[in-house]
Amino acid sequence: MKSDTLVKGKINPLVRPFLKWAGGKRQLLPEIVKYVPKLTSKHTYYEPFIGGGALLFELQPQKAVINDSNRELINCYQAIRDSLDELMEELSKDKYSNSETSYYHMRDLDRSAKKYADLSAVEKAARIIYLNKTCYNGLFRVNSQGQFNVPFGRYKNPNFLDEAVLRAVNKYLSSNTITLSNLDFQEAVKDAKKGDFIYLDPPYDPVSETASFTGYDVNGFNRHEQARLKKVFDDLTAKGCKVMMSNSCTDFILDLYKDYQETIKKVRATRSINSNALKRGKIDEVLILNYQVQDK
Template sequence: MAEPILKWAGGKRQLLDELYARFPTDHDRYHEPFIGGGALFFDLEPPDATINDANPRLVNFYEQVRDDPEALIDRLASFDDPEADPDPSLPYDETTARDRSVESYYYQQRARFNRRPYESEFDPLTEAALLLYLNRTCYNGLYRENADGGFNVPVGRYANPDWVQRDRIRRASDVLATTTIRNDDFAYVLDVAEPGDLVYFDPPYEPMSATASFNEYSADGFDREDQRRLLDVAGALDEAGVWVVVSNSGVMYEPYAEAGLHVDVEGATRAINSDPDNRDAVDEIVATNVPPDERLDGGQRGLPEF
């Protein structure tokens, strides 16, 4: 079974059984417009699927995993321990582009990652390798961008971090081999989904309160107008005979119920939190247009912890 390679905010490892329980007994092509870490996608291993994300770096990463897994593994294997000294043969071994001191190998790679979109030459393989390296060595595995789109998470403290992820990359590459990978707006699915297909939406969550935020993983964010558009897209798919499953925060219960979907509240555990003791359960909803008597019987097991 394939497993997610990246740690990603809002991962669905612990919600897999609840999601499968809302699947139809049978469906055709599978589409996931907000792929993120891909917990459900890699567990399902669907043939001829489409996946999408608004984050171009994440999309590039999956393209490299699909198209050139061994080269990606080799590039990752060449990286050093995050607390090692900076590599003098690479850029930013002393200061960042903003003239800030570089304290270790990790911060040198972070500086390289953040400058790459502005440099004249772009190496998608290096970009993908840096993304996974930083994801697996940064503090708590948190992907976060500032307002300028820069990755700004500090280094983590791990005894033996595994940033190469050989087995996961190879298994994921096999699953992605027949997958169409897109960097579009989520509404692309209106053009590709056919009657009998299944679409799973896992958008950045509507905040549970004025101070809580589930959408800080991207500089662009995902606002309430996007949430309303998502409701409209789900409704259009329903009318077209496409199966729809959506997960979101509990505050979206009423909008989905009013749209005519079957909605249930599920408990979920925060996958990423700076305080491990505060990864408490929060309300999530799972909404679907699949009638209860047409759903898949039983769920599949959840993925192991990272």
């Protein structure tokens, strides 16, 4: 049940993720929403690892600060909000066809610094949306040079121009007070105030030595970063913010957040994005809260 104070007005079901994203939370939403606190209209929703935006779009708060370290991703949100007609016109062009030739031509644009630099912000956003919907398994993955390197997906009829969803997301982003940023997570939440709600969905701590791929960015998100995020979690708690974090249920994470062990909720999640099909399936995850809430 959604908070009737965080969300004012009618929820539009067409406002939903426009990209498939590694670590996306759509299938876990019923579990996550149970623990979203009630907030008043003066409070702000923060999500410094926005990814596909499943929880943001489920709650549709009127005031939000959303951020991601992935510049390509935030550019997509900005293009949908600020240049929707131009973006849809771009995606309608013949060069965005469901063919291997078109796919690899578009994918390889970032192999040339000059070719990529010559693309407009709208063209860059269209490229990412197109690649995301036509690449293998809907991954966003780059190599050590920051080049998109997922192979062609061979789908029969990928919908990379979902006009209804794009228009709904545009209306939500442009008709509410939604701040978009491309910053470090610590910087993205520095203005959070007492009573604000922050949802942290970082790249997960790997469940094994061979499961360290996150597909998130060229720098990865190692345990040093997890420890830095714990410091931010503590700082937000000290300010009186309400914080929820999703992560994998590893000994490292459970030990790192042992101060919050009374408000850790274990959930079973389905991992649908993995380059190895054998590694997809049910896995334990945790929701770590800094506030008490009754299970519903």
